[in-house]
Amino acid sequence: QVQLVESGGGLVQAGGSLRLSCEASGRTVSMYAMGWFRQAPGKEREFVAAISFNGGSTYYTDSVKGRFTISRDNAKNTVYMQMNSLKPEDTANYYCAAGRFWRSSSYYIQNNYDSWGQGTQVTVSS
Numbered sequence: 001q002v003q004l005v006e007s008g009g010g011l012v013q014a015g016g017s018l019r020l021s022c023e024a025s026g027r028t029v030s031m032y033a034m035g036w037f038r039q040a041p042g043k044e045r046e047f048v049a050a051i052s053f054n055g056g057s058t059y060y061t062d063s064v065k066g067r068f069t070i071s072r073d074n075a076k077n078t079v080y081m082q083m084n085s086l087k088p089e090d091t092a093n094y095y096c097a098a099g100r101f102w103r104s105s106s107y108y109i110q111n112n113y114d115s116w117g118q119g120t121q122v123t124v125s126s
Contacts, residue, residue, distance in 0.1 A: 001115045002027045004096045009120030016086050016124070022079040022096030022117060030054070030074035033099050033106075035113055036081050038092035038122075045095065049081060050107035059107045063089075086124045093119040 008020040022034070035050035049070040050059045058070050069082040079096060097113035099106075106112045 002029060002032060002098050004098060004115055004117035006094065006096045006117045006120040009094060009122045011123045011125065012086055014086060014088055014124055014126050017082070017084045018086065018122060020081045020083065020094055020096075020120060020122075022081075024077045024079075024098065028074070029072070029077045029079065029098065031100065032115075033101055033113075034070075034072060034079040035097045035099070035107060036070060036079075037095045037097060037110060038090075039095070039119075040089075040092040043092075045110060047108045047110070048094070051079065052102075052107075057104065059104070061108075083122070086122075088124045088126045091122060091124050093121050095119045 002024045003026045005023050036048040037045050039045040051070045055072050067085045072079045096117040098115040099113035101112050
């Protein structure tokens, strides 16, 4: 397994931006598909975005398409998510996850990821 630590969360006004980072250790992240999930209070954790092991493919949930961008720097063992035009409904605890799979349909499913970070809180005020 790989150890993951998220950072970059915080409080921002609606329309603002944040960039989340997920730093991996233990194993090289270049071997893993990486994803971001989020969980709002009282709701189940949901898929947000994911990126293939080499960065060649990205996946997004509909509500963040055009606003969020996932990227990775395998040399730094780090995955990023740039979040623009933030909305109050984006408020949640954001989790980074790593998994070893290749089917495009697999990126959206939480159970396919076997390593998770502790999360970073994002709060968007209206």
